Amino acid sequence: MKQPGVTRPRVSDLPRGKIHRFSLDTLVNMAASAGLHIELHLRHAA
Secondary structure, three states: OOOOOOOHHHHOOOOOOOHHHOOHHHHHHHHHHOOOOOOOOOOOOO
16 A cells, blocks of 8 residues: 555544545545545535
């Protein structure tokens, strides 16, 4: 697995539910570095 480019203390924020500390770009890059397939679906707001 590649390094996600984020420090360990920041990565440990994820299981603590502090996802608001990460940009969407950072989350996508971390997932891709972990070998995950990324799909983004957008739709009109209700």
